[in-house]
Amino acid sequence: xxxxxxxxxxxxxxxxxxxxxxxxxxxxxxxxxxxxxxxxxxxxxxxxxxxxxxxxxxxxxxxxxxxxxxxxxxxxxxxxxxxxxxxxxxxxxxxxxxxxxxxxxxxxxxxxxxxxxxxxxxxxxxxxxxxxxxxxxxxxxxxxxxxxxxxxxxxxxxxxxxxxxxxxxxxxxxxxxxxxxxxxxxxxxxxxxxxxxxxxxxxxxxxxxxxxxxxxxxxxxxxxxxxxxxxxxxxxxxxxxxxxxxxxxxxxxxxxxxxxxxxxxxxxxxxxxxxxxxxxxxxx
Numbered sequence: 001x002x003x004x005x006x007x008x009x010x011x012x013x014x015x016x017x018x019x020x021x022x023x024x025x026x027x028x029x030x031x032x033x034x035x036x037x038x039x040x041x042x043x044x045x046x047x048x049x050x051x052x053x054x055x056x057x058x059x060x061x062x063x064x065x066x067x068x069x070x071x072x073x074x075x076x077x078x079x080x081x082x083x084x085x086x087x088x089x090x091x092x093x094x095x096x097x098x099x100x101x102x103x104x105x106x107x108x109x110x111x112x113x114x115x116x117x118x119x120x121x122x123x124x125x126x127x128x129x130x131x132x133x134x135x136x137x138x139x140x141x142x143x144x145x146x147x148x149x150x151x152x153x154x155x156x157x158x159x160x161x162x163x164x165x166x167x168x169x170x171x172x173x174x175x176x177x178x179x180x181x182x183x184x185x186x187x188x189x190x191x192x193x194x195x196x197x198x199x200x201x202x203x204x205x206x207x208x209x210x211x212x213x214x215x216x217x218x219x220x221x222x223x224x225x226x227x228x229x230x231x232x233x234x235x236x237x238x239x240x241x242x243x244x245x246x247x248x249x250x251x252x253x254x255x256x257x258x259x260x261x262x263x264x265x266x267x268x269x270x271x272x273x274x275x276x277x278x279x280x281x282x283x284x
Contacts, residue, residue: 035061036069040089043079044154049086106230106239107139109272114141114241117265121258123245126227128157128164130239133180135165138239158219160200161189163227164240166213167266170204171229171237177204193218211267212259217247224250226259228266233274241266 038059043050052070056063070087073079077092110127118125118141127139135157159165159180169177186195194200207213212228219225227242243250243262250258267275 032069035059035065036073039066039069040073040078043087043089044093044152046088049082049088051086055087106269106273110139110230110241110269113265113268114139117241117243117261118143121243121261123243123250123258126164126242126244128168128240128242130168130237135159135168135240143245158189160184160186161193161215161219162242163213163215163225163244164229164242165227166204166207166215167227167229167240167242168237170207170213171231171235189219190217190221192216192221210259211263214255214259222246226250226255226262228259228263230266230273231270231275233276235275238273241269 038061039055042055042058050058052063052066055061055070056066059066070079070081073090074081074087077090079087080090081087106129107127114125114127122143124143125141126137128135129138137153137155137157140153157165159169169180172180181197181200186193186197186200188195194203203213212226214224214226216224223244224247225242225244227240229237230239230241232238241262243258
């Protein structure tokens with residue numbers, strides 16, 4: 001009997017060891033993924049190829065780690081390498097981006113409306129998607145005279161300092177908006193950014209009443225934007241539309257007219273997504 005109990009103890013001991021090893025392997029795998037995403041995020045923000053030394057310094061990783069991860073990425077066309085050993089994002093990313101756009105459906109529904117808005121307003125048109133408390137650039141349509149507009153498809157949108165972000169916040173349930181505001185420090189993006197929370201609440205309330213939000217050089221100097229939220233069938237914001245242009249063209253006398261046009265575009269897209277003014281909790 002004693003022998004059997006000892007055998008049982010050894011068996012339990014092996015199982016605990018296995019679980020420890022699996023846990024360690026899982027943690028190692030997560031670290032590799034974090035490094036992988038860190039490297040890709042850095043490359044996605046560059047306008048040209050970047051060398052291993054530059055990438056390592058920017059991500060805080062060793063050159064050996066960077067080289068090993070990039071070698072695997074290169075084999076799968078996630079990154080491309082030039083003749084002198086520098087890297088940039090590869091064509092595999094297009095497959096992921098296209099898949100995301102098709103699965104969300106928002107870009108497909110919005111595209112024709114965005115083209116009409118671009119034609120009517122004559123300024124750069126932006127489409128954003130809002131998921132899990134964050135907004136991201138989904139599509140961008142430029143005019144021939146676009147200037148000073150620094151944004152990339154897939155990049156994250158700062159909600160409090162942008163017109164599209166403010167429009168989304170205005171469409172949230174009151175409790176969710178307050179939870180966002182209480183958890184966020186409003187840092188100045190430019191010298192014009194509103195960072196006082198009481199003043200910011202007034203801005204959001206104004207956006208709720210008008211149906212669109214604006215910001216004047218609060219996210220990027222020299223640029224003014226006007227945005228409106230896109231609502232799902234339950235009235236919850238799923239994204240936003242905005243137009244952006246230089247302050248010398250988007251003057252005060254144009255804000256109301258353009259704002260109403262942007263709101264109309266957002267509402268048409270919302271209707272196509274199943275939104276109805278007969279229900280939902282959206283404030284717009």
